[in-house]
Amino acid sequence: MKLVLLFFCIILIFIVSVLLLIALSSIKLNIRKCHISNIEKGVKKAKLDTEFELYIEFYLLRLIKLIKIPITKDKIEELIVKKNLDSLKKDAKIVKKIHLLEIIKSLKLKTEKVNLQIYFGLDSINLTVYAVAIISALLGIILAKVEPKETNFEVMPMYNIGNVIKFNLNCIITVKIVHIIYVIYILLRKRRNNHERTSNRRSYGYSYE
Numbered sequence: 001m002k003l004v005l006l007f008f009c010i011i012l013i014f015i016v017s018v019l020l021l022i023a024l025s026s027i028k029l030n031i032r033k034c035h036i037s038n039i040e041k042g043v044k045k046a047k048l049d050t051e052f053e054l055y056i057e058f059y060l061l062r063l064i065k066l067i068k069i070p071i072t073k074d075k076i077e078e079l080i081v082k083k084n085l086d087s088l089k090k091d092a093k094i095v096k097k098i099h100l101l102e103i104i105k106s107l108k109l110k111t112e113k114v115n116l117q118i119y120f121g122l123d124s125i126n127l128t129v130y131a132v133a134i135i136s137a138l139l140g141i142i143l144a145k146v147e148p149k150e151t152n153f154e155v156m157p158m159y160n161i162g163n164v165i166k167f168n169l170n171c172i173i174t175v176k177i178v179h180i181i182y183v184i185y186i187l188l189r190k191r192r193n194n195h196e197r198t199s200n201r202r203s204y205g206y207s208y209e
Contacts, residue, residue, distance in 0.1 A: 021060065025177045028057040028112075034169040039119070044164050062174075106186070107179050111148035112172040119166040121158035132157045 033053040038045045050073070058067040118135065122128045136155045143151055148171075158164055 022181070023176070023178050024061045026059050026062045026174050027177060027180065028055075028059060029173040029175075030055040030057055031169060031171050031173075034167070036167040037165065039158075039161070039164050039166045042161070044162050103183055106183050107175050109146075110174045111146045112174060113150040113170070114143060114146075114148045114153065115150075115168075115170040116153040117166075117168040118153075118155045119158055119164075120155075121161050121164045123162055125159050128157045128159060 031054050035051040038048045054071040056069045056071060057065055060066050122131060132155050139153055
């Protein structure tokens with residue numbers, strides 16, 4: 001009896017310890033470089049260039065870095081190719097039903113740093129001026145709500161070049177693992193419910209036939 005009680009206590013302590021570690025662990029999305037541009041030396045290019053350097057970092061107790069995973073453009077393209085297109089469509093529908101804003105709110109993201117530069121121009125100079133003012137105001141409102149520890153952003157107009165854009169982003173976003181698990185649980189539950197409804201519709205359809 002004592003051995004069983006001791007074993008039960010050890011298991012309980014282990015489970016509590018694991019849950020505590022998960023609750024105190026976090027993941028950082030470190031976007032060191034995100035560059036999108038169709039400008040080269042002040043001249044518009046026909047092709048839009050994209051470059052990015054992205055890392056997913058796992059932190060134990062939010063301090064000790066355990067894993068650092070680089071995410072490259074090739075890896076993302078390979079993942080899209082491997083992933084079934086129908087499956088991607090189903091996931092997109094589920095996310096749409098839950099609403100992206102609700103997912104972001106549930107994740108409770110914290111922004112540590114944001115460095116953003118946007119240079120762009122339109123065919124019309126007047127439209128460019130108005131667009132710069134609107135984008136600057138929207139970014140100011142968004143960053144005020146996000147409240148990053150370090151902020152640096154600028155939106156600059158480019159005239160007499162045509163429809164051009166140059167976008168540079170460097171930021172760090174932190175999310176607790178427990179919040180990720182909660183969102184995954186919601187998505188899986190929604191997906192299962194959708195699957196069950198689809199199955200029921202099919203069975204009813206066969207019975208009517």
